[in-house]
Amino acid sequence: MQTAIELIGLPSDSNSSFERGAAMAPPLIRAALWSDRGNLACENGMEVGRDFELRDRGDLQLLEQPEDDGLIAAAVSDVVASGAVPLVLGGDHAMTHPVVRALHAVHGPLTILHVDAHPDLYADFESNPRSHASPFARIMEAGLARRLAQVGIRTMNAHCREQAARYGVEVLPMADFAASKVPVLEGPLYISIDLDGIDPGEAPGVSHPEPGGLTVREVLAVLRRQTARVIGADVVEYNPRFDSNERTAIVAAKLVRELAALIAQNSARG
Structure with a gap:
C-alpha cells in the first residue's frame, strides 16, 4: 500500500515580526x-505518483486571528484521520505550534528536528506569545515534544540560551557544523524547516536572512540520516517579496519533494 502524504497550505504571516509576505x-x-x-524523481530513487501519493488539500482559509490555531489543528487532525501524513506549507513559523499540538493528540510526545537560523524559543516576543519567534517555547512548555534538536542556529542570544537550557533543547550551531554531528532521532519524528536556516546565497527569499547558513546539500544530508517514522513536516518562512528568479521557491519545492520521499521511505521500513 502506498504512503499517502497531503499538502496543506497555511497562508498566514500575521505573527511575523519585521516583514510580512510569507502568506503569499x-x-x-x-x-x-x-x-x-x-520532474518528480527524488534522491532516494522514489518518484512522486509512482512510489507514494502526494495529494493537495489546498490552502486553509485562515482569519489572521488567534482562532487560526484551532483551524490549523483541526485540518491536521483531519489529514491524520484520513490515514495520510501532513506536509505543511507556510506561512510563518507560528503555525508549527498548532500543527504539533494536533499531532501530539494522536501520537503523544514527539521528537522534533528543527532547521533554522533562529531557535524560535522566545518566551514572549514583542508581547505576542503566538509570534513566529516563539513556537518552540510554546511546544516545549506544553510538553508536546520529548526531544528537540535544532540545526543551523546562528543567532542565539542570552535569553534563548536560557530557554534552551530550561527545556533541554539540543542546539547544533553553524560554528563547526557537520551533518554527521546531527543525531539520528527516534520517532515519532516531526521535521520543521525554516528556509532562513539555509544560507541566503542559496535561499534569498526570506524575511530574516542570516549569512553563514546551511547549504541545501547539508540540509539534505541531515534528512538522509533520519531513519525514524516521520509523522509530519513543514516548510515555512518563504517570503516571495525578497526572492530572486524564484530561487527560493525552487529550493522550497525541492525540500517538499525530499521530505515526502523521506516520509514514504521511512514508513515502508515499518
Whole structure:
C-alpha cells in the first residue's frame, strides 16, 4: 500500500515580526513543485505518483486571528484521520505550534528536528506569545515534544540560551557544523524547516536572512540520516517579496519533494 502524504497550505504571516509576505508562499511553492522545469524523481530513487501519493488539500482559509490555531489543528487532525501524513506549507513559523499540538493528540510526545537560523524559543516576543519567534517555547512548555534538536542556529542570544537550557533543547550551531554531528532521532519524528536556516546565497527569499547558513546539500544530508517514522513536516518562512528568479521557491519545492520521499521511505521500513 502506498504512503499517502497531503499538502496543506497555511497562508498566514500575521505573527511575523519585521516583514510580512510569507502568506503569499504556498501557491508559489506548489507552482515550483509541479513545474515542468524538473520532474518528480527524488534522491532516494522514489518518484512522486509512482512510489507514494502526494495529494493537495489546498490552502486553509485562515482569519489572521488567534482562532487560526484551532483551524490549523483541526485540518491536521483531519489529514491524520484520513490515514495520510501532513506536509505543511507556510506561512510563518507560528503555525508549527498548532500543527504539533494536533499531532501530539494522536501520537503523544514527539521528537522534533528543527532547521533554522533562529531557535524560535522566545518566551514572549514583542508581547505576542503566538509570534513566529516563539513556537518552540510554546511546544516545549506544553510538553508536546520529548526531544528537540535544532540545526543551523546562528543567532542565539542570552535569553534563548536560557530557554534552551530550561527545556533541554539540543542546539547544533553553524560554528563547526557537520551533518554527521546531527543525531539520528527516534520517532515519532516531526521535521520543521525554516528556509532562513539555509544560507541566503542559496535561499534569498526570506524575511530574516542570516549569512553563514546551511547549504541545501547539508540540509539534505541531515534528512538522509533520519531513519525514524516521520509523522509530519513543514516548510515555512518563504517570503516571495525578497526572492530572486524564484530561487527560493525552487529550493522550497525541492525540500517538499525530499521530505515526502523521506516520509514514504521511512514508513515502508515499518
